[in-house]
Amino acid sequence: MYDQEVVICKYGADLGMISVLLNFLAFDRTSWLRRVAMTGLMACLMGSAWAQFRVEVTGVGLTQVPLAVAAFKGEDASPQKISAILMADLERSGQFRSIDPAGASLDELSRPDLSQWRQRNADALVVGSVSRLADGRFDVRARLWDVVGGQMRGEYKEVVLAADLRLSAHRLADQIYEKLTGDKGVFATRISYVTKSASRYTLWVADSDGEGAQAALASPEPIISPSWSPTGSQLAYVSFESKKPVIYVHELASGKRRVVANFKGSNSAPTWSPDGKSLVVTLSRDGGSQLFQVDAQGGEPRRLTQSNGIDTEPAFSPDGRLIYFVSDRGGSPQIYRMPAAGGNAERVTFSGTYNISPTVSPDGRWLAYVSRIGGQFKLHMMELASGQANGISDTVADEKPSFAPNSKLVVYATQVQGREALMTTTLDGKIKARLAGQGGDIREPDWGPFRN
Helix, strand or coil: CCCHHHHHHHCCCCHHHHHHHHHHCCHHHCHHHHHHHHHHHHHHHCCCCCCCCEEEEECCCCCCEEEEECECECHHHCCCCHHHHHHHHHHHCCCEEEECCCCCECCCCCCCCHHHHHHCCCCEEEEEEEEECCCCCEEEEEEEEECCCCEEEEEEEEEECHHHHHHHHHHHHHHHHHHHHCCCCCCCCEEEEEEEECCEEEEEEEECCCCCCEEEEEECCCEEEEEECCCCCEEEEEECCCCCCEEEEEECCCCCEEEEECCCCCEEEEEECCCCCEEEEEECCCCCCEEEEEECCCCCCEECCCCCCCEEEEEECCCCCEEEEEECCCCCCEEEEEECCCCCCEECCCCCCCEEEEEECCCCCEEEEEEEECCEEEEEEEECCCCEEEECCCCCECEEEEECCCCCEEEEEEEECCEEEEEEEECCCCCEEEEECCCCEEEEEEECCCCC
């Protein structure tokens, strides 16, 4: 089996040669494989990408909490505007609606006139301060007020380095989110994604809003399919630096990495088991693309599927008992599930003739996937208990969904107005946030776990 993305990128400047190669590599076996090829082609033809994002929230929810965040005292002299980061986080969750603070600047020691905030239709108010200490660190403090009930709901205090001010704002957002919704916040978590700039691919680790990105790996050859370990300390991914797809595991703290799968043929689509001890991967070592389980330290893999079709894109259920995956064993790409140890597979998707990229929510209730409808690739959400599925995006080139660890949001790659972008969305699709680069190829997102 040929390494599609590598071949396409080598001849990316010659569109005539691309057409020849597509036919030569028999990508017309299924339209699914042709899309794999075209995905690689688009990655090669796109322009430069930036690591920083701009958050744009759109949509209206039905039960949003009206929340005001006053400018923090002293934040004008801070490298980061805590109040702005905080409000952007909370708006992006879909649970809150911003109330204009009208220039108010209050610190955590102020006793706000809650009647004024009630007149502005705010149900909750956040006030605080950020001050630089003599040793160069910053003291971040805040209080959350229940405007309707007339009482303080919580307070926040943390001393951080300047480099951690954004993280502190995300932690504060998590605390407020949990106080007001009862669910754990995900703003202090991280995402990974891949960019292509000119002839260089970079694997990034960033805050959940796409900011604060740090490069984990850069290569002149494609990097695809990053997958977070359950502890958030490692990333598995596929690199083509050996002129073929090889699976690595990268330790984020040390930068060290190890080869987990470098067998004959293609090694791709790694996903971690919930206990972090092994990965399920797609290998073509025995001829066709099938699912195998391999120890997280490497070693001899164990075959899990025995079909005559292509089996790929595995995803575990959160309890580790089931594996969801894509297979064309029935003639077209559909999502199936089977016991984690292998065995009989049952089909999960029945609506549409082309369903790929499954991912299961951490609470086990939802399956997100991409369905092709009339030539458009759209994000879908299925309630697993009922099997009811709905399209939740208004874009037409969606790919690679990944759930937030609290199961309330999904990040995915798409195109908006002809530009590559990352989006987050609520599960009903009503609130979306565009994490948009400045032009170029941004893709392959994966949402990391809660930080310890």
